[in-house]
Amino acid sequence: AQSVTQLGSHVSVSEGALVLLRCNYSSSVPPYLFWYVQYPNQGLQLLLKYTTGATLVKGINGFEAEFKKSETSFHLTKPSAHMSDAAEYFCAVTGGGADGLTFGKGTHLIIQP
Amino acid sequence: GAVVSQHPSRVICKSGTSVKIECRSLDFQATTMFWYRQFPKKSLMLMATSNEGSKATYEQGVEKDKFLINHASLTLSTLTVTSAHPEDSSFYICSARDPGGGLGYTFGSGTRLTVV
Numbered sequence: 001a002q003s004v005t006q007l008g009s010h011v012s013v014s015e016g017a018l019v020l021l022r023c024n025y026s027s028s029v030p031p032y033l034f035w036y037v038q039y040p041n042q043g044l045q046l047l048l049k050y051t052t053g054a055t056l057v058k059g060i061n062g063f064e065a066e067f068k069k070s071e072t073s074f075h076l077t078k079p080s081a082h083m084s085d086a087a088e089y090f091c092a093v094t095g096g097g098a099d100g101l102t103f104g105k106g107t108h109l110i111i112q113p
Numbered sequence: 114g115a116v117v118s119q120h121p122s123r124v125i126c127k128s129g130t131s132v133k134i135e136c137r138s139l140d141f142q143a144t145t146m147f148w149y150r151q152f153p154k155k156s157l158m159l160m161a162t163s164n165e166g167s168k169a170t171y172e173q174g175v176e177k178d179k180f181l182i183n184h185a186s187l188t189l190s191t192l193t194v195t196s197a198h199p200e201d202s203s204f205y206i207c208s209a210r211d212p213g214g215g216l217g218y219t220f221g222s223g224t225r226l227t228v229v
Contacts (some may be wrong), residue, residue: 032216036220041225042223043119043222043223044208044220045220046217051216090157100159100162100218101157101159101208101218103156103157105156
């Protein structure tokens with residue numbers, strides 16, 4: 001079984017500031033981890049994923065995340081926030097195989113001008 | 114990349130009627146698709162796993178008779194909300210495993226269901 005905890009339902013940063021969205025997971029098997037972004041009334045767009053190999057994963061739009069097994073974390077970062085980054089962000093985990101994804105509750109990212 | 118088309122994007126129906134939502138994989142075959150439900154300002158909850166040619170696997174607490182899933186072909190899965198009630202109003206999203214063996218999931222654009 002898997003679970004995901006996203007700390008902070010809302011995160012507000014200034015434009016140009018560092019973005020840090022936290023994600024901790026629990027998994028009984030080696031996890032596969034994902035970050036998705038969702039804009040209002042739309043589906044989910046994949047930002048990045050970790051399956052195996054390099055623990056620092058680079059994604060689209062300047063986002064990256066680091067898988068830290070010892071901390072069971074997969075935090076999402078972006079060096080410089082842009083207004084267009086304002087959206088809902090979801091961390092998700094799966095054990096692979098035929099399993100679907102287990103999502104965190106989401107973090108609403110607010111960008112202050 | 115892989116594309117999943119979901120239709121309709123919005124639907125309003127009367128209480129007691131049934132609504133069908135379609136999820137199609139474009140240009141690839143999806144033996145497995147997933148259906149999620151998202152409540153307002155809440156996370157996505159996996160409802161069921163749809164397997165081509167066999168019965169869907171429902172998550173605990175999901176009513177099988179209310180949420181009928183059919184995966185009759187390798188490119189189409191449907192979710193039918195039967196005898197809909199206002200509490201069934203929600204955002205429903207489907208997803209398919211990406212082709213090619215890599216571990217990825219592509220999502221449809223979602224369906225906003227409102228039951229009046």
